[in-house]
Amino acid sequence: MSMIPYAFSYRRPKSLAEAEAFFAASPESRFLAGGQTLIPTMKMRLAMPPELIDISGLADLKFIRAEAGQIVIGAGVKHADVATAPEVRKAIPALAELVGMIGDPAVRHMGTLGGSIANNDPAADYPGALVGLGATVKTTRAEYAADEFFTGMFSTALADGEIVTSVSFPVPKMAAYAKFPNPASRYAMAGVFVAMFAEGVRVAVTGAGSCVFRVPAMEKALAVSFAPAAVAGISVSPEDLNSDIHASAEYRAHLVGVMAGRAVATALSR
Amino acid sequence: MTAVSMTVNGKAVSADVEDRTLLVYFLREHLQLTGTHIGCDTSQCGACTVHLDGKAVKSCTIFVGQADGANVTTIEGLARDGVLHPVQEAFRENHGLQCGFCTPGMIMTAVDMIRRKPNLDREIIRHELEGNICRCTGYHNIVSAIEDAANRMKESAKDNAA
Numbered sequence A: 001m002s003m004i005p006y007a008f009s010y011r012r013p014k015s016l017a018e019a020e021a022f023f024a025a026s027p028e029s030r031f032l033a034g035g036q037t038l039i040p041t042m043k044m045r046l047a048m049p050p051e052l053i054d055i056s057g058l059a060d061l062k063f064i065r066a067e068a069g070q071i072v073i074g075a076g077v078k079h080a081d082v083a084t085a086p087e088v089r090k091a092i093p094a095l096a097e098l099v100g101m102i103g104d105p106a107v108r109h110m111g112t113l114g115g116s117i118a119n120n121d122p123a124a125d126y127p128g129a130l131v132g133l134g135a136t137v138k139t140t141r142a143e144y145a146a147d148e149f150f151t152g153m154f155s156t157a158l159a160d161g162e163i164v165t166s167v168s169f170p171v172p173k174m175a176a177y178a179k180f181p182n183p184a185s186r187y188a189m190a191g192v193f194v195a196m197f198a199e200g201v202r203v204a205v206t207g208a209g210s211c212v213f214r215v216p217a218m219e220k221a222l223a224v225s226f227a228p229a230a231v232a233g234i235s236v237s238p239e240d241l242n243s244d245i246h247a248s249a250e251y252r253a254h255l256v257g258v259m260a261g262r263a264v265a266t267a268l269s270r
Numbered sequence B: 001m002t003a004v005s006m007t008v009n010g011k012a013v014s015a016d017v018e019d020r021t022l023l024v025y026f027l028r029e030h031l032q033l034t035g036t037h038i039g040c041d042t043s044q045c046g047a048c049t050v051h052l053d054g055k056a057v058k059s060c061t062i063f064v065g066q067a068d069g070a071n072v073t074t075i076e077g078l079a080r081d082g083v084l085h086p087v088q089e090a091f092r093e094n095h096g097l098q099c100g101f102c103t104p105g106m107i108m109t110a111v112d113m114i115r116r117k118p119n120l121d122r123e124i125i126r127h128e129l130e131g132n133i134c135r136c137t138g139y140h141n142i143v144s145a146i147e148d149a150a151n152r153m154k155e156s157a158k159d160n161a162a
Helices: A016-025 A038-043 A079-084 A086-091 A093-099 A113-119 A126-133 A216-224 A228-232 A249-269 B023-030 B086-093 B103-116 B122-131 B139-161
Strands: A009-011 A030-032 A051-054 A064-067 A070-074 A136-139 A143-145 A150-152 A164-170 A174-181 A188-197 A200-206 B002-008 B011-017 B049-052 B055-058 B071-073
Touching (some): A064 A086, A070 A086, A070 A113, A079 A086, A079 A093, A079 A113, A086 A093, A093 A126, A093 A174, A093 A188, A113 A126, A113 A164, A126 A164, A126 A174, A126 A188, A126 A200, A174 A249, A188 A249, A200 A216, A228 A249, B023 B049, B049 B103, B055 B103, B086 B139, B103 B122, B103 B139, B122 B139
Parallel strands (some): A009 A051, A030 A051
Antiparallel strands (some): A064 A070, A136 A143, A136 A164, A174 A188, B002 B011, B049 B071
């Protein structure tokens, strides 16, 4: 029988406490959420954990709550459920739209919020929404502002064995996400999330650099005048952006400006 | 080894399998349900699409343990009493296949999309097919088949309601 991948053991804990205990007993193990990135990675043998701890069945991680001024989403909620949740679509339509652009319909039926942000792929969509909205990530051990949570390419503030439990998204006055997808993989070559709050404007860019980042010059300009023209003259330096067979750093820098303008226009059109 | 049990096409099945077994291999090699195809093995092509608790998923990207206790439907489970499912019938009539390799995944995706999106048009269908690749590039007739199936199913739902 053909066998992909290598042999490992699979465990399904009944609670977060049990998941943590499993990890403590096997510190090289990995948590499995939807598996839509981890499983392909294991098939390529780029990751070879000896044990998988499947936390996808934990009911504690599956909820969506509309609270005063924020939407709180459990880490185990699947993309398809966030994209279609009436409370998300009503309060933060930009978030529902962003999640509806992740992967494809079958991937969205398995992939989860917690899995996506714990992986922090530089071209993933979710980090754009978390940083763009100034979200708060809650884990089994601490709470992190999104700005501090995403620390670099495929790296986060999470310590070994720490599990994301939920994310609180503040409800903005207006917001939108514009994404230029890679034509083959559909990952973001540049995705820009723009959100306007009473306190100011946030602009987060994913896909273009090694990790999600903010553009303070655009945030300041949009706080003065929330219009596509406000960002038209602001260029992002290509110096730290990704350059690969799909696009040069200069092209990605250009895309950031174009996507920011489109996101502002979309936010205004609602 | 891990003991799994689930319902596949309405029948209860259980087996002891290696933990690393992907759902698609369980279906094809343990249950001999070879209608579900392995195309790319990299989660991109969608030939392995099945329904897990009623939702389209890529069975090459799920370990069998994740499907323990679930209700799985494969392409073999769509026809009823020898009568093709309306989506299968529409693929046949619209010639929605060329070599046929992607067809099981296309049909399972189409059934799921029609369930989720009551008002499909050709643009939405093309967008929803993002995770299914036809290397014959036979998309035009695939889109026609899904559009036709969606219309038939809407009509028959109306007839049943009347």
